[in-house]
Amino acid sequence: MPGTDGGAGRRAARAVTAAERDQARHVPLRRIAALFRSHRGALALVTVVIVASSIVSMASPFLLRAVIDDALPDRNLELLVALVAGMLAVAVLTAVLGVVQTWISTRVGQRVMHRLRSEVFTHLQRQSVGFFTRTRSGEIQSRITNDIGGMQQVVTSTATSIAANLTTVVATAAAMTALSWQLSLISLVVMPPAVLLTRKVAQLRLAVTAAKQRELADLNVTVEESLSISGIQLSKTMGTGPALADRFARSSSRLIDLELRSELAGRWRMATMSIIFAAVPAVIYLAAGLPATAGALSIGTVVAFTTLQTGLFRPLMGLLNVGVQVISSLALFARIFEYLDLPVEIADPPSPRTIEPARVRGDVRFEDVSFSYPGSTGKALSGVSLDVPAGSTLALVGATGSGKSTLASLLARLQDPEDGRVTIDGVDIRALRLADLARIVGVVSQDTYLMHATIAENLRYAKPDATDDEIIEAARGARIHELIASLPDGYATMVGSRGHRFSGGEKQRLAIARTLLRNPRILILDEATSALDTRTERAVQEAFEQLSVGRTTITIAHRLSTVRNADQIAVLDGGRVAEAGTHQSLLEYGGRYAALAA
Template sequence: MSVAGLVGLSSVVALASPFMLRAVLDDALPHGRTGLLTLLAAGMVAVAALTSVFGVLQTYISTTVGQDVMHDLRSTVYARLQQMPLAFFTSTRTGEVQSRIANDIGGMQSTVTSTATSLVSNFTTVLASVVAMVALDWRLTLVSLTMLPLFVWISRRVGDERRRITGQKQRQLASMSAIVEESLSVSGILLGRTMGRSPALVDDFARESRGLVDLEIRASMAGRWRQSTIQIVLAAMPAIIYWVAGLTVATGHPLVSIGTLVAFTTLQAGLLRPMVQLLYTGVEVQSSLALFGRIFEYLDLEPDIEEPARPTPLTRPRGEVRFENVDFAYAPGERTVLDDIDITVAPGSGLAVVGETGSGKTTLGYLVARLYDATSGRVTIDGIDVRELSFADLAAAVGVVSQETYLFHASVADNLRFAKPDATDAELHAAARAAQIHDHIAALPAGYDTMVGERGYRFSGGEKQRLAVARAILRDPPILILDEATSALDTHTEREVQAAIDALSTGRTTITIAHRLSTIRGADQIVVLDHGRVAERGTHEELMSKGGRYAELVTRDRTALTAA
């Protein structure tokens, strides 16, 4: 409201100048009234000063409000993306997501920041100018407004054209962002150079960039000739007014006085400028609708996994995990990944899940952490359905250590504190010692302040895995999901990481998704999955004595290790 008030006050104050100018030409100068002339001149200067002050205040307030709106929009989109299921991120390129937040929202900034103010300001100025022009002479006002419908029609056509081009341009920007994110990451650079594909990647990027250049030119030139026509007609309007007024003077019956004519054309100039701005703003708003559409595509997404309105509290969890007749499919109508899973994991015990690739092992573990929800049946912790728990309680109860360790481009200490932001240095060191990585960190020149590099590329695979274990130890969850945490490591490194994992697993309910079966012989219970169903279950000895699916997998694993 403060912006609208300033805009309205500024418009009204600015309208005083033409009337003072008429008084100067028709009264003060012809009659030699120097006192009135001085007063009118001072008033015109005061109007200019007040208008400038109002303009500065208006810019400050509108920019502050606009930036607050941009902040809320960015934060809302980011928060909504945080709620999206894993399936969304596995099917959407990271560069596309980054482009929506950076390019699309960034492209909306000028519209959000200045459009509302511009609309109010220009509309108020146009309305006040028309009223003042009618007060001066209604006949000249009608002549001035005859072309307005044509201008509006042209602007709408231009806006529609720019809206289409803007959508294409943002998709092109998203494609470029995806190329940059994928090919200029550490992994992308390594792959490109080792495969000799760096020149091809440069060509791909150049092609996308050239496409963006073409779209930028099209966007800039869209409707330019039509808008030029508007500018020509608007520039001719004062001349038409002078011509009409001049014809009446020649007949001996002047339509208006010289002062009124000059004041009218001054008002007309003040009318034409905001009118053009209004038309241009309309074009910008139509162009921005493409950006708003892309952003609201994300805001309109409904999370598959939502926090319960009234979560059941989970205090001092014992760590019992149950799968009760659980079925799971990634989408309705798709193949069932898990089928009628019924497993109980006692508090503090260890469950190992084995099977061929694609048998549903990882999905089973992710259901406990509620990265996915069961299609039917339920997964419980201490008898409480995980869908009834708050996200905070579930995250505190379940920790996940996966094969692909993710480290931020930050210090070692910051990466560890991601699990526990208020952890002391002593707690960091204790967790690192338990994970058998403290001595290595301490030997680095900057110790725990060492930057790990993008995705932790300054550390080996085994070191990153031990950092992940240390992070899990620091969080201290009663239930631990180990998703093939050692499968990508060599035998020596695997022993070191496995020792750290054994330390982490002590006293916790542990569900191990196993690839190398040598690491799970001591599990209290082993479940063999085959095409999403439980094919066998028992201890290592029991399953080996059966000579079934598990025994076959163990034999194959031994053969592979021997060959290696």
């Protein structure tokens, strides 16, 4: 066993990068302690309960000594009954106090866990789109579920465990000293090696925990990518099912190995401590029987002392194990705090401009806007300036990668420009609250996302307090009401995972209805009709033309037939505005637009 344990620990340590170990070590314990700051009152009450329980439990050895040295030898039945009743009372009282302690400590721990989960989720919600394009979704889920779940025992029981075990150790040591200070010295010689061995075990656990959480994240990614509806369709059409199953099995197998290492890390060292603690009573019996000490200690004192010494093992090892758990959990705290420490790239301004969305006219201006994606050598947009008067229609056309969707994303503030600014009614959108901007600007993209819920719930995602009549009106505007009404369950129909119950065109019309339900003053249509057939596209286009009255609309399209009636058409090329004008003027100009229309 020692050889196996040491090899496992070394292999686990090699599996963790130096940067990860350093990050885990540098998680300040005061930051972990700060999680409990708002629960100081409850923790103080738990501490009082723990101290009371420890003090009460210390009466048992003294009652036992009285039974052996006084009640039994003197055949004093009345004293014996009183002592036994006292021992039962101590057992009942400590049990009740233990239940109260567990209830309070678990309640505090679960509230801390709730706060931590909520803070991580909320903070990630504030991250930019760029963060999610760089990060695997399975990795994010793993940190919220596996990492925080792995911290649960530490968060729930650490503070109370430290208080309970420390109080018990102190009270037991005091009682042992009161019985015999000479025997106490013999019992306490095990402390230095216990602390040293515990520290080494903690370092082994730290390395294994970091590797285990990374493997759990990889497993989550495999499940997320392979068992989604899109992943299943891809694997079936590509015939990669067996390969994916093999990949999952290998990852799961590695996880088994890491779990075994985590359980066995330092186990032989802790077993050594158990042997040492078990040997101490034998040494005490030997010491009590030596000629120098013979007759100095009563049998009751020796029995009571060994009972205390045996009882000391559990809280002492519990105290040392808490240290192991805290140190090994630093890898989990490091991963969670890494997310909490992520800077928010796009946030509400410190002093936002107050704006009433219903009073917004919808004048949009792009003023010398430039933008480049992280890691890209070139600019996605460079010096783009466009003026879109309130209630007018701007169409963005151009080759793939010319910057059309990027420009629209700046208006919705999914990204912020590096240079220049985007304004609505003359106000820089960076001066607005994100919630206000979302009410002003509505987006319908070509990548339609529907949740696994009913049609009505998907539509109400845009406006939770929408009435049934408002939902039906929005669906009619998107030319989807008749289809919904023909379904057996109507608006209560489940759309399925990512809306795969419906065709691409039907999903896009549901997305259009969802956006129209919010009635935004500015509407962005990013290839919103790309998946529609000609007949349906014509119907939806008519609805858009009707709904565009009094609404500023920016349309991105490859089909020039959908934008020929736009008030203004801008042709983007390489992130710049190559030409702009009406459909007719651009055809007469004979430039890039005319070439696209040919």
